[in-house]
Amino acid sequence: MRLPTARLIEIADLAGTFLFAAEGAMAAIRGDLDFFGVMVLSFATAVGGGMMRDVLLGATPPAALRDWRYGAIAFAAGVATFVLYSRAGAIPDWLIVSLDAAGLALFAVAGTEKALSHGMHPFIAVLLGTITGVGGGTIRDVLLVQVPVVLRADIYATAAMAGAVVMVCGRALRWPAPLAAGLGGIVCFGLRMLAVWQHWSLPHASAP
Amino acid sequence: MRLPTARLIEIADLAGTFLFAAEGAMAAIRGDLDFFGVMVLSFATAVGGGMMRDVLLGATPPAALRDWRYGAIAFAAGVATFVLYSRAGAIPDWLIVSLDAAGLALFAVAGTEKALSHGMHPFIAVLLGTITGVGGGTIRDVLLVQVPVVLRADIYATAAMAGAVVMVCGRALRWPAPLAAGLGGIVCFGLRMLAVWQHWSLPHASAP
């Protein structure tokens, strides 16, 4: 199962890179940044989570710097978003939320898988999968001086963590890697979309 | 002295993790974040400084990811704070300041000791001890979009650095590790508490 697993991480990572880069570009355009600012945010949003994961794993240089395709995809998504933004008409919110949830699911799955394949404890693999999913968006929000969506949004990091947990359990039960990853991704994506649609949210602490 | 020193770092690190996680949770609750946001800030505040230290030392994966107890303690402290916050009555400021000063002292000592045991130059060990002490709170404040306490607070990083200096000097004078660490921690804690109590502050540059 070596090869398919590595291939799986790669495909999920590259697809997530495209989606998160496009989202970072949109956030930059809405913040009225210039062309280069849009490129910086595309790149940081797309590869930030994976870079955090790889630096923490000690797998340096990170995949995003060892493989030129990550940067190329991120910049291509940034350029495409920059050019098409004005022509596309107002982009509906549901599309942005869906793309983001898909990116979150892909990165959570890829990050968890990579942590497991580096021999990390399942509990740590869940943490690293979650960090991979939410890291890029956190960097994007910090650079735009906003409280990160991961701290504000209903069931966001929770969804990433749920997907990672499903995946870790699946691997513990010796499911094939693609099945565990697929189910984990579906749980993450579905939970996030349901939460947005149903306005689910987690409890807040009551004041003393 | 191998074993006691390693044990010392570990105990100081775990105790600091609990205190900083509780403090991160309180900051998150005051910022009206939901349950998961409270967990994220507990974890980031508690292990952020140590992770920075370990990544900079090249000791990856960081201790906080190699040992599940760090994450478990951080989340336990976060949950306990979340549940007890409303029942505890208003938490007095002096308690928060004291817990924070204790966490700062524990982390500054643990970070300096770890840097020294990795063979770093004493001057660099002081820097890494200070980073370990103030790193988690800095990440917490950046995520909450506030100027970090380390840049605002009177004698904060200064206290961490003073503790680290005492410790490095003690080790140079061949004091036993627990004595050097204990004195360093007391100096850091005492200096920070005195500064808050006496409203000590460092000079500001005068305007031209």
Place this chain on the structure above:
Amino acid sequence: MRLPTARLIEIADLAGTFLFAAEGAMAAIRGDLDFFGVMVLSFATAVGGGMMRDVLLGATPPAALRDWRYGAIAFAAGVATFVLYSRAGAIPDWLIVSLDAAGLALFAVAGTEKALSHGMHPFIAVLLGTITGVGGGTIRDVLLVQVPVVLRADIYATAAMAGAVVMVCGRALRWPAPLAAGLGGIVCFGLRMLAVWQHWSLPHASAP
């Protein structure tokens, strides 16, 4: 060419460290931080970009922690700025912009060279050179809770990237290292100064 190249990185790095530390100190003084806050920002601005580069390259501990001169230079520049700030009369804007552009050029060149000497792909070396140039200022701005200059300023990261590209092309054409580095630095510095002087800016995306 081993020795001259290593020496080149070192000199550019140390000179850039001094300039960026002075600039970080000025930003801190303007933000009314106390003496230690000024020291923290001097250090973070000066060594932040190089630390990011080294951590991403897996060259840990970073140069700034292996060599005490980086920290010493950063703190010396911070102290000098703190002491002289009030006596210097209002520091003219053009001087600050020039120092910053010089620091940007030195770091972009040093970062690109180091990435190439670690065997990175030229495309990645350009990215790492740019990150080295803009990383410290980004950390400074995030700590001061401002949208980073790299996202706002006209032709800033663009200039760093242009210098890195010139350098990578020069090395590909087998120019001597000092020539490639010199030309890269001049292009970066010149482009940034021209952009500020002529109010050049990059296009923004048009609204839908």
